[in-house]
Amino acid sequence: MRRPRPTLAAALMMLVAILIQTTVFARFRAFPPDLVMMTSALLALTSIRREAGIVVAFGGGLVIDLMGSSLLGLRAMAMAAVAFTAVKTRERADIGRIGVAIWVGLLTLLGIVLLLLVGTLFDQRSLLGDNVLSRIALIPLANTVLSLLIAPLVVRVISRGSSYTFA
Amino acid sequence: MAIREAGDRTLPTFISLLVVGLLLMTFDVRLEGGGVVASLRNGTQALLSPVQRGAAFVVGPVADIVETLGALASLREENQALRGQLASTQAELAGIQGKLARLEILESLYGLRLDELEVGRTPANVIGRPDGFDLAFIIDKGTSDGIALGQPVIDSFGYVVGTIIDVTGRSAIVVPIMASRNGVAVVVGVQVGNLVSQPGTNDMALDIFEAREPVIEGDEVRTSALSGVFPAGLAVGQVLRSAAPESASLTTVVRPYVQPEHLQVVVVLAWPPTPAIAATTTTLPEETTTIPDEETTVPDGGG
Numbered sequence: 001m002r003r004p005r006p007t008l009a010a011a012l013m014m015l016v017a018i019l020i021q022t023t024v025f026a027r028f029r030a031f032p033p034d035l036v037m038m039t040s041a042l043l044a045l046t047s048i049r050r051e052a053g054i055v056v057a058f059g060g061g062l063v064i065d066l067m068g069s070s071l072l073g074l075r076a077m078a079m080a081a082v083a084f085t086a087v088k089t090r091e092r093a094d095i096g097r098i099g100v101a102i103w104v105g106l107l108t109l110l111g112i113v114l115l116l117l118v119g120t121l122f123d124q125r126s127l128l129g130d131n132v133l134s135r136i137a138l139i140p141l142a143n144t145v146l147s148l149l150i151a152p153l154v155v156r157v158i159s160r161g162s163s164y165t166f167a
Numbered sequence: 168m169a170i171r172e173a174g175d176r177t178l179p180t181f182i183s184l185l186v187v188g189l190l191l192m193t194f195d196v197r198l199e200g201g202g203v204v205a206s207l208r209n210g211t212q213a214l215l216s217p218v219q220r221g222a223a224f225v226v227g228p229v230a231d232i233v234e235t236l237g238a239l240a241s242l243r244e245e246n247q248a249l250r251g252q253l254a255s256t257q258a259e260l261a262g263i264q265g266k267l268a269r270l271e272i273l274e275s276l277y278g279l280r281l282d283e284l285e286v287g288r289t290p291a292n293v294i295g296r297p298d299g300f301d302l303a304f305i306i307d308k309g310t311s312d313g314i315a316l317g318q319p320v321i322d323s324f325g326y327v328v329g330t331i332i333d334v335t336g337r338s339a340i341v342v343p344i345m346a347s348r349n350g351v352a353v354v355v356g357v358q359v360g361n362l363v364s365q366p367g368t369n370d371m372a373l374d375i376f377e378a379r380e381p382v383i384e385g386d387e388v389r390t391s392a393l394s395g396v397f398p399a400g401l402a403v404g405q406v407l408r409s410a411a412p413e414s415a416s417l418t419t420v421v422r423p424y425v426q427p428e429h430l431q432v433v434v435v436l437a438w439p440p441t442p443a444i445a446a447t448t449t450t451l452p453e454e455t456t457t458i459p460d461e462e463t464t465v466p467d468g469g470g
Contacts, residue, residue, distance in 0.1 A: 023222035027230035068297030073191030126346030
């Protein structure tokens with residue numbers, strides 16, 4: 001039976017990402033990453049249990065929903081979709097640090113598009129505010145850059161003792 | 168390469184979570200943000216707001232320095248523009264002094280006693296925002312500071328920001344008017360209209376249903392006395408596009424003064440006030456009285 005420690009570490013990592021995103025990065029609006037979405041993708045790409053990765057991502061999105069004004073469950077679904085896609089492409093994404101960073105950026109783009117599409121269906125007009133196109137472009141870019149720096153740390157914490165690494 | 172686990176339950180887990188997510192969204196729509204959803208929000212806020220306050224306390228000064236350094240050039244220009252504005256405002260103020268003096272005379276002549284409504288104000292710091300797609304933000308004041316659900320929020324210049332949608336003991340969530348699904352009753356000149364948010368932009372749509380005259384680009388939009396949420400007379404924004412009435416209705420675009428993404432400090436108004444305002448009665452004197460002519464003097468130059 002697998003030890004629950006990687007899952008606990010993943011949950012703690014998600015909590016830290018939520019706190020940093022909602023406080024530190026809330027002040028820097030010029031180049032804003034989506035730390036929670038990036039963490040969801042990175043965690044799912046490690047050797048953490050697949051179901052745990054998706055559940056942690058869903059929980060992270062749910063907490064962000066609870067801290068804002070948008071519908072409860074909206075971001076949770078987007079994060080779960082990002083994590084699911086990451087889990088399903090885990091083997092193919094083992095292509096080095098830069099390849100993984102680019103893949104995280106693309107997964108972020110997927111998550112944002114899902115968020116906006118589903119949000120629009122539920123009349124969440126505030127999602128489509130000013131400069132939405134620039135945000136759709138900048139956030140995945142910021143996540144790509146950040147994940148280049150953070151991915152090794154995530155792997156070290158989660159995949160201790162595993163043969164899976166971002167080579 | 169990672170080895171595929173036996174009994175992979177990824178897809179059923181994902182589908183289950185999607186269903187849960189859809190159910191939560193449906194509940195939230197049905198409950199309109201209240202009930203269990205409000206309790207969950209309160210609980211999350213109560214748990215996380217102390218950490219957010221601490222982080223904001225630490226990060227705030229550093230972020231201020233970084234922002235100031237980055238905006239140094241534009242700050243100089245802004246400073247020049249503000250000096251000019253100050254000069255013209257001081258000149259305007261001097262002109263108003265004469266009108267105030269005349270008002271006092273009229274009030275004493277007719278025995279008017281206007282109860283000036285003192286609206287309680289609670290300043291608050293912005294300590295967090297969910298993400299780049301949600302304009303709502305979290306402030307560091309809550310019920311223990313006298314904040315209540317539905318109270319209006321303005322910025323430090325008195326411009327309308329939004330309303331409180333959730334409050335805990337030590338924090339609250341504010342939704343700006345351009346992100347709210349509720350309209351705001353406003354007045355442009357003498358015409359009353361409804362200001363609603365639009366998708367894809369922070370500019371808002373103004374609908375006047377019994378329009379008698381056109382609105383001109385640059386006209387100021389203020390909250391109306393018909394608004395149940397905001398006190399009357401608060402500045403909201405400016406008309407972006409001139410428009411004339413068509414079949415007694417008129418639609419145009421308004422740009423709010425406030426940019427919620429840049430707010431660091433806001434003021435929560437204790438509105439509506441709970442004590443009833445005493446009605447005032449005025450009796451006109453029988454004899455006529457000569458009112459002094461209005462005199463206004465504007466000093467030369469300014470600032």
